[in-house]
Amino acid sequence: MAETIEVKLDGQIAKVLLRRPEMFNAFDLDMIERLAGHLITLAVDNTVRGIVISGKGKAFCAGGDLKWAIAFPKGPAAAFHELAGRFHQAILEIRRMSKPVIAAVNGIAAGGGFSLALACDFRVMAKSAILRQAYTSNGLCINGGGTFMLPRLIGLARALEIAAFDKPISSEQALAWGLATKVVENGRALEESINIARELARGSLNSFGWAKQLLTDSSSTVFEAQIERERAGLCSCASHPDGEEGLRAFVEKRKPVFNTT
Numbered sequence: 001m002a003e004t005i006e007v008k009l010d011g012q013i014a015k016v017l018l019r020r021p022e023m024f025n026a027f028d029l030d031m032i033e034r035l036a037g038h039l040i041t042l043a044v045d046n047t048v049r050g051i052v053i054s055g056k057g058k059a060f061c062a063g064g065d066l067k068w069a070i071a072f073p074k075g076p077a078a079a080f081h082e083l084a085g086r087f088h089q090a091i092l093e094i095r096r097m098s099k100p101v102i103a104a105v106n107g108i109a110a111g112g113g114f115s116l117a118l119a120c121d122f123r124v125m126a127k128s129a130i131l132r133q134a135y136t137s138n139g140l141c142i143n144g145g146g147t148f149m150l151p152r153l154i155g156l157a158r159a160l161e162i163a164a165f166d167k168p169i170s171s172e173q174a175l176a177w178g179l180a181t182k183v184v185e186n187g188r189a190l191e192e193s194i195n196i197a198r199e200l201a202r203g204s205l206n207s208f209g210w211a212k213q214l215l216t217d218s219s220s221t222v223f224e225a226q227i228e229r230e231r232a233g234l235c236s237c238a239s240h241p242d243g244e245e246g247l248r249a250f251v252e253k254r255k256p257v258f259n260t261t
Contacts, residue, residue: 004031007038012049013197014042021057026065029083036090043097049205050197054104054190063111084143087112091119091145095216098209100200104193110134115144122181126189131169133162153178204242204258
């Protein structure tokens with residue numbers, strides 16, 4: 001069986017490539033299990049300080065393999081139950097790991113591919129790439145954390161518009177709405193994503209991880225609890241080697257050098 005997920009290290013950056021180009025990188029159960037497994041491993045690998053996810057061929061990811069779901073012996077509902085369980089494990093790893101995760105959207109990102117891109121911390125889109133939620137046009141509902149991330153990125157009204165009308169979103173529109181971090185020339189999404197990951201890797205992953213966690217949880221936490229979490233995070237960062245280095249560098253009027261996890 002061909003390897004559907006390829007992981008290559010580029011220094012401290014892990015490149016995770018979805019490799020099912022003949023299916024526009026749509027995932028079946030085996031493929032999404034492999035993706036979740038790799039993400040779990042990378043999350044605790046201290047030699048890796050950033051992750052870039054992209055797709056082989058013309059697409060980033062077309063989401064779940066609907067042909068596979070329809071042919072599933074126990075029916076499509078059972079197929080989606082299993083597929084979503086594994087998919088959500090991958091999404092949770094992305095949102096909970098302290099390392100930056102960047103989607104290099106080299107082509108269309110639809111359905112679960114759309115949700116996968118939204119779950120990443122940053123999205124670099126090729127100029128010709130397109131985002132499309134796709135679920136509702138197939139009589140399904142948005143999955144993979146898409147209903148959580150979408151309104152937080154662009155607001156409830158626009159999120160509902162995307163869910164209701166399912167119009168393709170160009171890279172230019174995605175950038176204007178805040179769905180894309182950056183738009184680059186075709187063929188450069190992966191390269192630029194790696195450059196951004198390297199820049200982030202030079203900073204404090206401990207500090208980034210606290211910011212990511214606090215921001216992710218902020219909308220479901222009452223104000224009093226949120227500011228107490230902020231205080232706990234601030235004190236934890238101050239006692240961490242990165243915080244100690246940052247404070248020393250400030251006093252000594254130099255740039256900090258962060259090399260811890």
